Amino acid sequence: MEGADQTMARSADPVLAQRRRRQILDAAISCFRRRGFHQTSMQEICAEAQLSAGALYRYFPAKADIIAAIAEEDWVGKEALFNAIARGPDVIGALCVLAEHALEQCGGESSLAADVIAEVMRDQSLSLRFVAHDAHVRRRLALSLASAQRRGHVAFTLTPDRAAGVVILMLDGLVVRAAGLGAARARPLVEDFRAALELIFTPLRPHGLRTAHPVTQETDA
């Protein structure tokens, strides 16, 4: 066999490759936000990334792979957020922060949430990953809620799993409306979200002293 250890020029640097991938992903995210997955051309992404088509295709073999990478990144980020939640006593507050965060991700510019879901519906490998991530998030949130209940930070009558389901339902709804209405118009919905949370999760005083009434004052009957 001819030379395996001949001259060796310019070893492939994985850290530089990772940097390029990030640069491409950032450019793609920016373009996709502006025009959506299928209305954005590869040339647009190339221009935004200041890279040629040939170079880009060295890092992502197809457009679908860019989309998949963006979706994956999004889900991993969400998992991290959910993992960090509800360690403190103020579970409701933490969930509202999460809601605000979700809202701001769609702020000003368009979010990719709708595009990602649309893609998940039609791409089987994306679908599998989505289902897995979703199950993980729900399980994690249920555990956190159960833990918070055990520590006496919060009281609720639902199963932790069901409670997690409800919370996720509302958060997803928030994301959709933020996408459809824009962040500004969707912001008041966070207060609706909070109000619902306070009905579902009765907050308790850190030392067991209960609050008077978890909800708004009554209107006339």
Place this chain on the structure above:
Amino acid sequence: MEGADQTMARSADPVLAQRRRRQILDAAISCFRRRGFHQTSMQEICAEAQLSAGALYRYFPAKADIIAAIAEEDWVGKEALFNAIARGPDVIGALCVLAEHALEQCGGESSLAADVIAEVMRDQSLSLRFVAHDAHVRRRLALSLASAQRRGHVAFTLTPDRAAGVVILMLDGLVVRAAGLGAARARPLVEDFRAALELIFTPLRPHGLRTAHPVTQETDA
């Protein structure tokens, strides 16, 4: 100037035109469900509708108009559903029926919900219509809930408007997850939805006999 009132032949029949529009819309919906708005070609829609491109363009001047018509139709349908709700005593039941209905619309095949939202984000005229329809639905639901409360069918501590916001949040979440997970996997979420509703809206006995506690009973403190 030659004949203005010469012979007059074959008057344009608006009912036939409407029939053709429907045929085209049905074909487009079918295609769009399968492949999404921007991955479906006009030729595909023509084939599905068994119509030539030239004929199709007589009824819809552009692809975007087909999309807009489908979205509009969807929203009008939703408004009708919300208008009919909560006339009876079982508000929660009616809302769950609505949830089931939303779920089944995505059953088996993909829904267009995500595609529509993605389009709304980037098309200004669509966005205006969406905001209007959304506001209308929310107002209507709030009125229905207030009415049900006045009649003693249900009791809740939230503002009717806030309550409506929460319900819509959850319903939207349901639609998204039905789209992402498929109808089968999303079905259990309807029970979560119902459980949440029962915490927010305490059902009352038809003759005004109130149930014991509008909110959750307390756990240990």
Place this chain on the structure above:
DNA sequence: ATTTAAAGAACGAACATTCGCTTTATATGC
């Protein structure tokens, strides 16, 4: 000298839309 990285022109396929033509149905003149 050799290999990686980048470039960017080139590729065929597919796209939304248009256009000139044909068919079809009807209202009129005889």
Place this chain on the structure above:
DNA sequence: GCATATAAAGCGAATGTTCGTTCTTTAAAT
């Protein structure tokens, strides 16, 4: 009634563009 003029309805190939991707070439670094 029949022929005919008229316009709506429909057709489908053609249009020019744009697409995602590939390929050949060049630059840089070891």
